[in-house]
Amino acid sequence: MAKKNSPKYRSPQPTRSTREEVAPSSSSTVAMRETIESIVIAFVLAFLFRTFQAEAFVIPTGSMSPSLLGQHKDVKCSECGYRFRTTASTEGEDRDARLARLRNPTVTHQERMQLEREIAGAEVIAGMCPMCRQTMLYRTDDLPRGLPASVDTENVVDEPSYPGDRILVNKYSFGFRDPERWEVVVFKFPGNGEMNYIKRLVGLPGEELQVYQGDIFVRPQEEGAEYKIERKPPHKVKAMLQPVHDTDYDPQILHNAGWPLRWSDATGGWQTEVESDDSNLVQRHKFVSTDAPADAPVSWLRYQHLLPDDNDWTIARRFADRGEYVGTTKEQWLAGIRPQLITDFNPYNARILRAQLMNRGPLQIEPHLLGMEWVMDLGVLMDVEIHEARGELLLDLVEAGKHFTCQIDLRTGKATLSIDGMPEFAPTAETPLSEAGEFRIQFANVDDQLMLWVNDELIPFGESNESATYNADQVFGGRENAIPQTSEDDPGDLAPVGIGARGASLTTTHLEVLRDIYYISARANDEPMRAKWSGLGYHLDYDHPDDAAELSDGTRIPPLSYERQLFSDPSTWPRFLTRHKRNFPVDEGQYFVMGDNSPESLDCRLWKRGNDPNAVPGGAYLDARLMTGDAVSVFWPHSWGSIPGLKKLPGFPNFWDMRIVR
Structure with missing residues (x-):
């Protein structure tokens, strides 16, 4: 079975006739002329929009990644084929400024040497695939000898740096309405009125905001008021969930060496079929059973977060080369594999700069860039083929040892939600899962709310899905008690996603595990941690x-x-x-904004008083007068660099990445 071939998963590849020298035909000449005309028209429209209604901005940094991208590398993993992006902001304006200084004839020899070292050190030379977790080289030049065996040195491609997303901003929308929570907004940075910033609006005037356990809580600024969690609307949740794992991108090289699949039959009853597709595996998980009584045990297929590290990749590559285990045995290797908690890892941040090697550091991702916060809010997405309309399908998400389950009767299509220890919580809804067929199903537990989608349509449990919300204090006996749990009888948060079946006949494919954004609870006067090799600061929760x-x-x-x-x-x-609680008052005439890429976002949490160029004159808030508008769309992503008949045409857009900003 072929893997998914949508633009989300697969980068458009040039055809043979594009890559090789082909004389432009008359049709390609027409196509080129039409393209140039379109570009001219786009510039004219952009000028008119800027003058009257909208304006185009280029995203400079990755503070909103993966929703919006600053300067970056656009990479296809050499092992599993997954497309991901890595920040290259160090190769942007600061590097250009150093190059300009280098061209100045008055620069001394010592200054020249220092500038050349800084320019070289700013190069992003490697990153990490979020699916198979291999460390990938992005450069072929000036690399040291004796690179670790965990790194694929045979399939290295010089990856260029692309500019940030170009977005269209509606400058006058807030002249007719107030900004809304969870909108992506553009504003003038309070420390520098000439700089445009872009963040997500999370706090509104007249309230006090609290960041805790990765979520946002608010209360009115009045004595005795209690904090309540702010729930993102389901359409925002769906757009903001980030990938953790996708079965379409399990590399064959690891599997051949014996690395276990992340989804496995936990209780018996599931049949897993594994085939080879190029360098990856195709996985089908089947459950076929006769009718079972209502009290029969459920058969569970469960996900474990099994992450190969550099040592595991070394073993797998040596096994692929030699057909044997070097320095260990298969039994010893597998015995050392342990499931992990799901963290806020973002491949955009996982880069290695050349300066790390220049400072005698290893070719290894800094530990803090692998995600330092445990993410409690998860989701699962999959394709399901129901062979017969009988039995039950169950979706299960674990948070702090508690099971949040959606049970679907495949004869009637009725879905019922449940939570461990809360028998009174049993909302129901009708779904189209009452007949044989193929369906796309997604289930999420985000912001103390359970959400179910079938074929991309939300299945509401009550009006506006309000019946699917719950009180975490009641579930955990106090929200502060929500920490990971595991035991011999229940792996809990070490197997946090499950698919169950009873008396059913079905097959699941294309399984994806997703996570919510985790907002780190930090403030400007917190002492940051220091990275192991680079010395850069970062905050912990x-x-x-x-x-x-x-x-x-x-x-x-x-x-x-x-x-x-x-x-x-x-x-x-x-x-x-x-875990910390950080409170921020938001007075009248103020807003509170944060970046989706919380570990690397300079937002309201970290703004401080003072005369520092990067400081906010008043404090941790955004003055409403600095608001520019709301981000509408990414209208001009970076170019793939080629069209039929031409090897390269700089500025030609990648239409597949054009999107509405959510």
């Missing part, structure tokens, strides 16, 4: 892992033994009880 911590009941939490221990060792999980 919990007490410093190198320090011992003490809980309110006097329990002492020892420091971590290594950077990533928190995500695979349950004994360290009480540290999540130290």
Whole structure:
């Protein structure tokens, strides 16, 4: 079975006639003329829009990634074929400024050497695929000898840097209405009125905002008012969920060496078929059973977050080359594999600069760029072929040890939601899953709300889906108690996504695990952590892992033994009880904005008073007078660089990446 071939998953590839030298025909000449005419018309329209209603902006940084992209590398993984982007902002304006200074004849020899070192050090030379987690080289020049065996050095492509997304901004929409929460807005940066910034609006005038456990809470600015979680509308949730894993991108090289599949039959009853498709695997998970009584046990297919690291890739590559395990045995290797918690890893941030090697660091992604926050809000997306309209299909998401389940009766199409320990929570809805056929199903637990889509249509549980919301304080006996859980009887958050069946006949394919955006709770006066090799600062949502911590009941939490221990060792999980709450008042005439790429977003959380060029004169808020407008669409993504009859045409857009800003 072929993999999905939509633009979301597959980069458009030039045909043979495009790549090779082909004389332009008369039709290609016409096409070129029409393209040039279209570009001229686009510029004229852009000028008119700018004058009267709208204006075009270029995204400079990746603070809104993956929704919007700054200067970046657009990469196709050499092993699994997954398309992803990595930031290249260091190769942008700062690098250009250094190059301009380098051309100045008055620069001294010492200054020239320093500038050349800084320019070289700013090059992004490698990144990490979010699906198969291999470290990928982006450059072929000036690389050191003896690169680690975990790195594929035979299929390296020099990856160019592309400019940020060009977006269209409606400058006058807020003249007729107030900005709405969760909108993507453009504004003048308070520290520099000539700079345009773009963020997501999360806080409104007259309220106090709290960032906690990755979510947004608000309350009125009045004594005795309580914080309540702000739930994103379902269409925003669907647009903002980020990929964690996709079965279409499991590389064959790992599987051949014995690496386990992330989805496995947990209780018996599922049949997994694995075939080869190019360099990847095609997976089908079948469940065929006779009618079972209502109290028969459910058969579960469960996801574990099994992430290969550099050592695992070294073993797999050596096995592919030699057909044997070097330095270990298969049993020893597999015995060391441990499932992990799902984190806020964003491949956009996972880059290696040449400066890291120049400073004698390894060709390895800095540990903090692999995601340092446990994400509780998850989703699952899959294709299901129902062979017969009988039995039940169940979708299960685990959060802090509690199971949030959607049970669908395939005879009637009735869906029922349930939560561990809350028998009174049982909202129902009607779905089209009452007959044989093929369906696209998505289930999510985000912002204390359960959501179900069938064929991209929301299935509402009550009006506006209000029956599917729940109170996390009731579920967990206090929201602060929501930390990861696991046991011998229930793997819990180490197997956080499940697909169940009872008495059904069906096949699932194209399984995807998704996660919500995690907003890190930080403020300007928090002391940042320092990266291991680069020394760059970053913020954490919990007490410093190198320090011992003490809980309110006097329990002492020892420091971590290594950077990533928190995500695979349950004994360290009480540290999540130290997650911070950061409160921000938003007065009248003010807004609060944050970036979707929270680990690398300079937003209201980190703005401070003072005369610093990067500071806000007043504090952690956006003055309403600085609001420019709302982002409408990405109207001119970077070019793929070729059209029929021409090898390259700079500026020719990639139409597949044009999109409405959500």
